[in-house]
Amino acid sequence: QIQLQQSGPGLVKPSQTLSLTCAVSGDGVSSNSAAWNWIRQSPSRGLEWLGRTYYRSNWYSDYAVSVKSRITINPDTSKNQFSLHLNSVTPDDTAVYYCARGGLSWALDCWGQGTLVTVSS
Amino acid sequence: DIVMTQSPDSLAVSLGERATINCKSSQSVLYSSNNKNYLAWYQQKPGQPPKLLIHWTSTRESGVPDRFSGSGSGTDFTLTISSLQAEDVAVYYCQQHYHIPYTFGQGTKLEIK
Numbered sequence: 309q310i311q312l313q314q315s316g317p318g319l320v321k322p323s324q325t326l327s328l329t330c331a332v333s334g335d336g337v338s339s340n341s342a343a344w345n346w347i348r349q350s351p352s353r354g355l356e357w358l359g360r361t362y363y364r365s366n367w368y369s370d371y372a373v374s375v376k377s378r379i380t381i382n383p384d385t386s387k388n389q390f391s392l393h394l395n396s397v398t399p400d401d402t403a404v405y406y407c408a409r410g411g412l413s414w415a416l417d418c419w420g421q422g423t424l425v426t427v428s429s
Numbered sequence: 430d431i432v433m434t435q436s437p438d439s440l441a442v443s444l445g446e447r448a449t450i451n452c453k454s455s456q457s458v459l460y461s462s463n464n465k466n467y468l469a470w471y472q473q474k475p476g477q478p479p480k481l482l483i484h485w486t487s488t489r490e491s492g493v494p495d496r497f498s499g500s501g502s503g504t505d506f507t508l509t510i511s512s513l514q515a516e517d518v519a520v521y522y523c524q525q526h527y528h529i530p531y532t533f534g535q536g537t538k539l540e541i542k
Binding site for chain 2: 370410415417422
């Protein structure tokens with residue numbers, strides 16, 4: 309059974325970096341048939357896909373244009389986890405952040421529990 | 430970006446009756462090399478992450494009751510719940526899982542009448 313367990317702070321100050329980690333069990337982040345995504349949800353934006361990383365003989369990443377200049381998603385194969393780093397945050401980045409696995413069809417078939425991140429001084 | 434538009438925004442249906450939710454994409458989500466429409470449906474209950482119900486328009490995830498079905502092609506898609514149960518009260522989202530960035534509909538809130 310695949311499980312994703314999120315960790316990271318729930319409060320970040322404006323202009324600082326939001327960092328979250330998603331620990332994977334039941335699958336490997338280096339799997340050739342999965343992709344590892346971050347999505348956020350807020351009342352103003354709804355569900356917003358932020359980016360993904362995946363391994364197909366090499367590591368690849370894709371990011372949403374809206375955050376492309378500020379985001380990095382990194383795999384950590386030694387710990388079988390992946391992370392989200394979003395820098396220069398503003399209150400507009402306040403949201404529930406989810407990690408999720410993309411399966412063979414790329415649909416998001418397993419989700420983390422969600423982390424409410426508030427950007428406030 | 431592909432814009433996903435759901436209708437209606439909210440829906441109230443009696444227990445045992447049929448519920449139908451529509452989703453329209455601003456561009457085709459058909460991948461010609463495998464002839465599959467990359468359209469997924471998710472169910473979200475309060476305080477929980479979204480749960481994948483259906484991908485590739487009509488392929489149900491393991492464990493999803495067969496009262497949930499998906500149909501459509503190209504840019505127009507439908508989620509049907511054939512006989513509404515109390516546990517189906519939730520917000521439902523469509524998502525195109527073909528083009529980057531993936532995009533979601535705004536959600537349809539399903540309630541009991």
